[in-house]
Structure formats: C-alpha cells, structure tokens
Amino acid sequence: MIISLLLILTTLLTDTTHTEAFVGGGYGASTYALEGKQYGGFTIAARSVYDISAKHRVFGEASYSWNQSKDNRFVENADYELLYPYLTCDTVGGGLKSEHYAFRGGYRMLTEHVLWHLALQFRAEQSYREVDPRPKNKVTDLSLDGSVGYVDGGYAYSLVAGVGRYKQTNEIKFYSELGESMIYHLVQPGADYVRFAGKQKEAYYHGYHVGGSLQVLPKAAGWMASAGYEFTAVTKELHDNTYIPIGRLRTHDISALLGYYTAHWHATLSGGVMLRRGTQYIYGSAENNYYHLLSKRANYAENRFYLSLDGLYVMVLPFGQLVWHPTLTGVAGLTAEGGPTASGSPQGSLKWGDRSAVTRFSELGDLLTDSHVAARLGIRYQFPLRGKFGWFIEPSADYTHYTKTTRHTWQVALITGLYF
Amino acid sequence: MPNSELRTSQFVINLPEKCQSIESAQLTITDVNMAIAANYQGATLVDDTTAQTVLTVPVGYYDFRFEATVTTLDGNTYRVRAVSNRKTIESDATISLNAYALQKQDRDFVIAEVFFAGTLTPEGKQYNGDKYFVIVNTADSVLYADGLILMESKFKNSSKYILTPDIMSSAFAVDALYRIPGSGKQVPVEPGQALLIVDIAIDHRSANPNSFDLSSADFEWYDESTSPNVTDVDNPAVPNLEKIFCYTATIWVPHNQGATTFALGRLPEGMTDNEYLSNYEYRYKYINVTSAGTYQMSGSCYRFPNAWIIDAANMCPHSVQQWTAIHESIDAGWAYVSELGSDKSRYSLSVRRKNELVRDTMRLQDTNNSTEDFLHAQVANPFYFRP
Numbered sequence: 165m166i167i168s169l170l171l172i173l174t175t176l177l178t179d180t181t182h183t184e185a186f187v188g189g190g191y192g193a194s195t196y197a198l199e200g201k202q203y204g205g206f207t208i209a210a211r212s213v214y215d216i217s218a219k220h221r222v223f224g225e226a227s228y229s230w231n232q233s234k235d236n237r238f239v240e241n242a243d244y245e246l247l248y249p250y251l252t253c254d255t256v257g258g259g260l261k262s263e264h265y266a267f268r269g270g271y272r273m274l275t276e277h278v279l280w281h282l283a284l285q286f287r288a289e290q291s292y293r294e295v296d297p298r299p300k301n302k303v304t305d306l307s308l309d310g311s312v313g314y315v316d317g318g319y320a321y322s323l324v325a326g327v328g329r330y331k332q333t334n335e336i337k338f339y340s341e342l343g344e345s346m347i348y349h350l351v352q353p354g355a356d357y358v359r360f361a362g363k364q365k366e367a368y369y370h371g372y373h374v375g376g377s378l379q380v381l382p383k384a385a386g387w388m389a390s391a392g393y394e395f396t397a398v399t400k401e402l403h404d405n406t407y408i409p410i411g412r413l414r415t416h417d418i419s420a421l422l423g424y425y426t427a428h429w430h431a432t433l434s435g436g437v438m439l440r441r442g443t444q445y446i447y448g449s450a451e452n453n454y455y456h457l458l459s460k461r462a463n464y465a466e467n468r469f470y471l472s473l474d475g476l477y478v479m480v481l482p483f484g485q486l487v488w489h490p491t492l493t494g495v496a497g498l499t500a501e502g503g504p505t506a507s508g509s510p511q512g513s514l515k516w517g518d519r520s521a522v523t524r525f526s527e528l529g530d531l532l533t534d535s536h537v538a539a540r541l542g543i544r545y546q547f548p549l550r551g552k553f554g555w556f557i558e559p560s561a562d563y564t565h566y567t568k569t570t571r572h573t574w575q576v577a578l579i580t581g582l583y584f
Numbered sequence: 585m586p587n588s589e590l591r592t593s594q595f596v597i598n599l600p601e602k603c604q605s606i607e608s609a610q611l612t613i614t615d616v617n618m619a620i621a622a623n624y625q626g627a628t629l630v631d632d633t634t635a636q637t638v639l640t641v642p643v644g645y646y647d648f649r650f651e652a653t654v655t656t657l658d659g660n661t662y663r664v665r666a667v668s669n670r671k672t673i674e675s676d677a678t679i680s681l682n683a684y685a686l687q688k689q690d691r692d693f694v695i696a697e698v699f700f701a702g703t704l705t706p707e708g709k710q711y712n713g714d715k716y717f718v719i720v721n722t723a724d725s726v727l728y729a730d731g732l733i734l735m736e737s738k739f740k741n742s743s744k745y746i747l748t749p750d751i752m753s754s755a756f757a758v759d760a761l762y763r764i765p766g767s768g769k770q771v772p773v774e775p776g777q778a779l780l781i782v783d784i785a786i787d788h789r790s791a792n793p794n795s796f797d798l799s800s801a802d803f804e805w806y807d808e809s810t811s812p813n814v815t816d817v818d819n820p821a822v823p824n825l826e827k828i829f830c831y832t833a834t835i836w837v838p839h840n841q842g843a844t845t846f847a848l849g850r851l852p853e854g855m856t857d858n859e860y861l862s863n864y865e866y867r868y869k870y871i872n873v874t875s876a877g878t879y880q881m882s883g884s885c886y887r888f889p890n891a892w893i894i895d896a897a898n899m900c901p902h903s904v905q906q907w908t909a910i911h912e913s914i915d916a917g918w919a920y921v922s923e924l925g926s927d928k929s930r931y932s933l934s935v936r937r938k939n940e941l942v943r944d945t946m947r948l949q950d951t952n953n954s955t956e957d958f959l960h961a962q963v964a965n966p967f968y969f970r971p
Contacts, residue, residue, distance in 0.1 A: 338926070340928065341709075341710065342704065342708060342710065342928045342931070343924075343926040343927050343928035343929075343930065344924060344926040344927065344928065345924075345927070345928065346903070346923055346924050346927075355618070357617065357618070358617065358618050358619035358903075359616055359617045359618070359619075359645075361903045361923070362901070362903035362904060362923055362924040362925075363742075363903065363904045363924070363925075403875055405874055405875060406873050406874060406875050407875055446617060446643065446644055446645070447617060447645060448644075448645045448672035448674065449645065449670060449672050449744065449906075450744055450906050451744050451745060451746045452744075452745050452746055452870055452871040452872055452873050453743070453872060453873040453874060454871075454873040456672065458643050458644065458645065458672065458674055459589060459642075459643045459644075461589065461642075
C-alpha cells in the first residue's frame with residue numbers, strides 16, 4: 165500500500181499529460197496449491213493523466229480483468245494473502261473464475277512550494293465456481309488517499325495518508341441433492357475452528373486500513389525516499405443464521421524505500437516488516453442459536469520481512485523505445501506463535517494433545533507461511549505512430565519460488581495498446 | 585495466554601456406591617471449540633461416596649470424562665465412568681459429575697442398530713423406505729417386546745434451545761411414538777436375540793439394488809397418510825407397529841441426517857393411549873435468535889417420563905452436536921454416521937452397538953454413552969444381529 169502510493173506520487177510529479185489503453189492476456193502454471201495448477205485470463209485497462217494547467221492535474225484509471233484457474237486446493241476465499249489465517253477452506257477445491265473491476269481517480273495541485281492530492285480508489289471482485297462446492301466471493305475495497313507536501317527546489321517533501329474500508333462476503337453453496345462436503349474455518353495457519361466446521365457456509369469479512377508515510381520525491385530527477393506505516397484490521401464473522409465473529413486479524417506494516425529517479429531510469433530498494441496478529445473468539449454454550457462469547461484470545465502471531473529491488477531502464481532505439489523493468493522480491497516469514505497449544509494449556513503436566521485437525525491443514529499452514537523469492541521482468545516496446553499517438557507491446561514473465569515447500573509458480577503475460 | 589484466562593475448577597465425582605479406595609483415575613478434558621484434549625491423572629477420595637480433582641483450566645467450553653477403578657466397602661472392585669459434556673468454564677467453579685458402573689447390572693432391551701440415512705440408487709438418487717431399527721434383548725432371560733414403544737425426540741441434538749419449562753431431568757420430549765403390538769406375552773425374545781423393525785417391509789432390491797430385502801422384518805411402521813402425494817406401503821404379512829402419536833399427518837420418516845434421539849420405553853401398566861396423550865402434553869416456549877431478530881417461539885409435543893425409558897440413543901452428525909435431546913443420565917454421548925448432516929457419504933451407513941459373542945450369546949455394550957457404546961458409520965446390515 166505504501167509503496168504503491170509512493171509511485172502514484174512520483175507519477176504526480178514527473179508525468180506529463182498522456183493516456184494509454186491496452187488489452188492483455190496471461191497464462192501460468194503452479195505447483196503452489198492455492199493458486200491452482202493452471203491459470204489464465206485477460207485484462208482491459210485505460211489510464212490517463214491530464215494537466216488542466218501547470219498547476220492543476222486530474223488523473224484516473226479503470227480496468228477490468230477476467231481470470232480462470234484450475235485445480236485450486238484448500239482455500240475458498242478471494243484475497244487469501246490478506247485474510248489468512250482466517251480463511252474458509254475445504255478439502256475438495258477446484259478451479260475458480262474471477263472478475264476484477266478497479267477504478268481510481270483523483271486531483272493534484274502543484275504550486276511553486278505546495279503539492280497536494282486527493283484520490284479515490286475502488287476495487288470490486290467476484291470469484292466463483294460452477295460445480296460443488298460453489299464458493300461465491302464478493303469483495304469491495306474502497307480507499308481514499310491524500311497528500312500534502314512542500315516543494316523546495318528539485319524536491320517535494322510530502323506527508324501521505326490513506327484510509328480504506330474492506331468487505332468480503334464468502335458464501336458456499338451445494339446444488340447436489342445427495343449432500344455436501346465439509347467446510348472449515350481456519351483460525352491458525354494449519355488449524356481450523358473445529359466447532360464451526362461443516363455447518364457454517366456463509367462468512368462475512370469486514371475491516372479497514374489506515375496508514376501514512378513521509379516521502380521525499382524529486383521533481384525531475386534525484387533521490388527518493390519514503391518511510392511509512394499501515395494498519396489493517398479485518399474481522400471474520402460466520403452468518404449462516406446469526407452473526408458469529410470468530411477471528412480478528414490485525415496487521416502492522418512498516419516499510420521504507422530508497423531509490424534514485426531520472427527520466428530514463430530508476431532504481432529502488434524497498435523493504436519492511438509486516439507484523440500479523442490474530443485473535444480468536446472463544447465461545448461457550450450455544451442456546452437458541454446464540455453463541456455465548458467467553459473470551460477473545462491471541463492465537464496467531466507472525467512477522468513477515470520483505471525486501472524488493474526494482475529497476476527501470478529506457479533504451480532509445482532508432483524506432484521507438486525499449487523499457488526494461490525487472491523486479492526482484494524476497495519474503496521471509498517467521499511464525500512466532502501458533503499451533504495447537506495456542507488456546508492455552510491447563511496447569512502443570514496437563515497439556516493439550518494433538519488433534520486430527522492439525523494434520524488436515526498442516527500442508528496449508530506450510531504453504532501460507534512459506535518464505536519465497538519472486539522475480540519479474542517486463543520489457544515494453546513503444547513505437548510512435550503519428551503525432552502524439554503511439555503503440556506499445558509489453559511481454560512479461562513472473563516466477564516465484566517457495567523455499568520451504570519447494571513449490572513454484574510462473575506466469576507469462578502480454579499486453580498491447582495505444583498511448584497518446 | 586494471560587493468567588487472567590485461567591480458572592480453578594473443582595471436579596466433584598459422585599460415586600455410585602460407598603467406596604474405600606479409588607485408583608487409576610483419569611480426567612479427560614476436551615476443548616469443544618478446537619477438539620483438543622488433555623488428560624489429568626489422579627483423584628482423591630473426599631469421603632466414601634465422593635472423589636475430587638482440582639485443576640486450573642482456561643476459560644472455555646469443554647467435555648469432561650472421568651474414569652477410575654473403585655473398591656467398594658464390601659471389597660468389590662470395578663471401573664466407573666462419569667461424563668459431562670458441553671460445559672462452560674467462565675469463572676472458578678465446582679463441577680459435579682455422577683459416576684456410574686461400566687458393568688451395567690439391569691439388562692433389558694437396547695437399541696442395537698439404527699439405519700436412518702437411507703440408500704442411493706445406482707443412478708445416485710436418494711432412496712427412502714428402507715430405514716430400520718434393530719433392538720436386542722440383553723437380559724439373561726426371555727423378555728417380551730409387546731408394549732415396547734419406539735420414540736423419536738422432538739428436538740435435534742444439533743440445535744440447543746433453552747426451553748421453558750425445562751423438563752429434561754424428568755421427561756423426554758417426543759414427537760413420534762410407535763408401539764409393538766401385543767398383550768404383553770405375545771412377542772417373546774430370547775436372550776441375545778433381535779427384532780428388526782423397518783419402515784416398509786418389502787424386498788427393496790427390485791427398486792434399488794443397493795438396498796435390502798426387508799420382507800422378513802418382524803415389524804414395520806405404517807401410516808395412513810392424509811396426502812395422496814405421500815403414501816405409505818403396507819406389507820400385510822408383516823405386523824404393523826401401533827401408532828400412538830406422530831407429528832406428521834403423512835408418514836413418519838426418521839430424521840434423514842441423523843440428528844434426533846431414539847428411545848425405547850413402556851407406558852405404565854394399565855395406562856391407555858388416550859390417558860397418556862391427555863395427561864402428558866408438553867407445551868414449551870423458547871427464544872430463537874436469528875440474524876433477522878430475536879423471536880419468542882412456542883410449540884408442543886409429548887413428554888415421556890425418564891423413569892419409563894428403557895434405552896435411548898442420541899444421534900447427531902459428529903461436527904454439529906450441541907446438546908443431547910435426552911437427559912445425559914440416560915445417554916451422555918451421541919452416535920453418528922457422518923461429520924456433516926448433509927454429508928454425501930452417509931448413505932447406506934448405520935450406527936451399530938459394540939458387541940461380542942460370549943458363550944454363543946451376543947453381548948452388547950451399554951454404558952449410557954452412545955459415543956462410547958456405538959460403532960459409528962458402519963455399513964448397514966439389517967441382519968447383523970438377526971441372521
């Protein structure tokens with residue numbers, strides 16, 4: 165979140181009026197069970213920056229994408245990386261189809277010494293399957309971000325803040341007249357809330373995120389730096405009949421970035437730590453459909469460190485330009501707390517024993533908390549057509565390797581479009 | 585977990601008779617929310633009828649199971665068990681458990697097998713009408729089955745309600761009562777022998793090769809339906825159970841997902857059906873909490889005094905059990921054929937009481953705890969106990 169805001173501000177300062185529209189498609193394969201064995205889809209998008217004057221700028225972008233995956237396992241949610249460990253799972257799985265809609269629009273004002281912007285961003289997604297078990301996930305994610313900065317010489321010093329609201333409905337239906345399979349609700353990376361297994365097929369996630377950062381950005385070329393913090397809280401409720409919150413996730417994301425920017429190349433090194441903390445809601449007797457809340461107990465803690473190196477180089481050719489855009493990312497997770505004893509132990513020699521539920525999702529727990537390294541290379545070729553109009557094509561390739569489970573994913577994609 | 589989450593719990597075990605010692609005691613605590621268990625060894629004899637264990641446990645929702653070997657004042661040694669399920673520990677508390685001898689002394693008829701799920705046709709369609717119950721005489725002498733009433737609970741073990749008035753400690757709330765016909769000496773059952781009671785006593789294999797030939801059943805239940813769309817089939821060669829009451833105006837179908845309780849009992853000698861139905865109606869109220877609001881609900885069924893009950897077996901899909909629809913002194917556990925009520929794998933599966941042959945006589949386990957006493961998810965065989 166912080167890093168994407170930084171790039172937005174960079175664009176606010178350095179871009180000039182332009183518009184581009186493109187279509188693209190991708191295909192990939194994976195041995196990482198949560199992504200599916202194969203996946204592919206297409207995207208249609210447009211984005212525009214328009215300078216009303218040197219002082220006033222509006223910008224916006226919109227996109228639609230459709231994706232399909234095959235043989236996903238375990239997780240029946242959208243946004244599983246955000247929501248884990250409070251995921252809805254089963255042992256059947258299957259392919260998923262998904263549609264994504266995104267919109268962002270905003271205004272920026274730049275005077276001799278003041279830079280500020282305000283932007284609204286909305287993302288909607290639905291993912292579903294057309295055979296049992298049939299999850300239907302609907303995501304809405306609305307964000308508002310703004311900044312105010314002081315411009316002095318070649319640099320702007322900005323304070324950025326953002327706030328957002330997140331919702332996901334997660335419903336699983338079975339059409340077979342013969343019956344259903346079990347649905348589980350994870351409360352730790354490798355363990356489900358056994359009491360709510362099976363019967364509860366509808367869940368609702370709701371939460372918010374708020375964050376801010378301090379940024380130093382060049383107007384044309386120079387160093388850029390940022391340090392930021394973002395807090396996210398999401399609660400999962402089951403609501404087949406009554407609303408039963410079962411878990412609340414809080415993440416603290418502390419990040420920093422250092423880089424150098426010119427019109428023809430840039431390089432950034434960014435990194436941070438995400439502290440993920442979970443609270444399980446402990447229930448007593450359920451009478452008259454009402455579950456009596458006994459306690460809220462910390463049951464999950466994980467620290468994830470990430471480091472990313474991003475570069476861009478514009479090569480001017482006799483005919484057009486070639487833009488190289490490589491990225492290398494590493495994510496390492498340290499699970500500090502969790503597992504079957506997290507519910508607490510009675511005194512002395514009395515220890516909670518193992519349970520079958522741990523075994524059932526232990527592989528999923530390993531996958532969710534695995535460290536990984538990812539590499540991406542995009543090469544964009546831009547060719548001027550007539551006047552300000554031009555055509556571009558950008559092939560890209562992504563590869564991710566998960567170190568503990570030795571799984572991997574890869575994807576190739578191609579987008580092409582017009583710019584003016 | 586903070587210490588503020590720990591509670592001191594005093595477990596008081598009331599022993600079935602006066603004892604001079606207690607050994608090999610073990611208290612198993614199972615966290616219902618997460619299905620993890622812990623064992624604690626040892627208990628002290630407070631007086632000759634009470635044992636005690638004191639533990640600190642986290643705030644939570646638990647099942648408790650106590651077992652020990654006791655020696656009575658007159659020198660007899662036997663195992664005892666006490667079970668208390670679905671209990672909340674929220675504050676320091678004393679938890680009382682009533683222990684019973686694992687060797688049951690008074691033997692009578694017991695429910696030996698229940699097949700409620702039905703079968704699937706080769707085309708994968710649900711097939712009903714082949715449900716059955718098997719009851720077995722576990723006494724050492726001939727018992728007469730006529731007059732025995734087969735009952736189904738009003739309430740499901742998967743949905744707990746606080747009922748007003750609460751009659752559970754004295755009576756069982758029932759919604760279907762069918763009786764084996766006879767004057768009291770017309771249906772003798774030898775020790776270890778079984779009776780097969782079925783829904784429709786025909787050879788179902790002609791309609792569904794995956795079903796059974798139930799034409800040799802001892803009894804069937806038959807309902808005169810008021811709906812021409814839902815009718816029963818009567819095999820005149822097999823005697824019908826006498827219907828005392830059933831909630832439906834069509835045909836009785838035992839709960840297909842297995843979430844109710846079945847029981848055997850008898851009316852007191854001389855009591856007529858009309859006297860029972862007139863004097864033992866149970867009108868109750870409860871609160872139903874839904875996402876749309878909270879509603880005051882009411883209903884009625886019949887109450888069957890616990891003292892008249894001979895045996896009972898709670899059924900409930902394993903993952904959704906919330907309480908027992910009958911008092912836990914009669915059945916403290918529950919039997920199941922599937923994790924989930926609507927589990928596809930439940931068809932053709934039954935619950936069958938644990939059994940062994942002792943000197944050519946079938947001995948069945950009956951400790952008033954169906955979780956312990958039954959083999960779950962067995963391939964249904966109506967002739968297992970009655971070849």
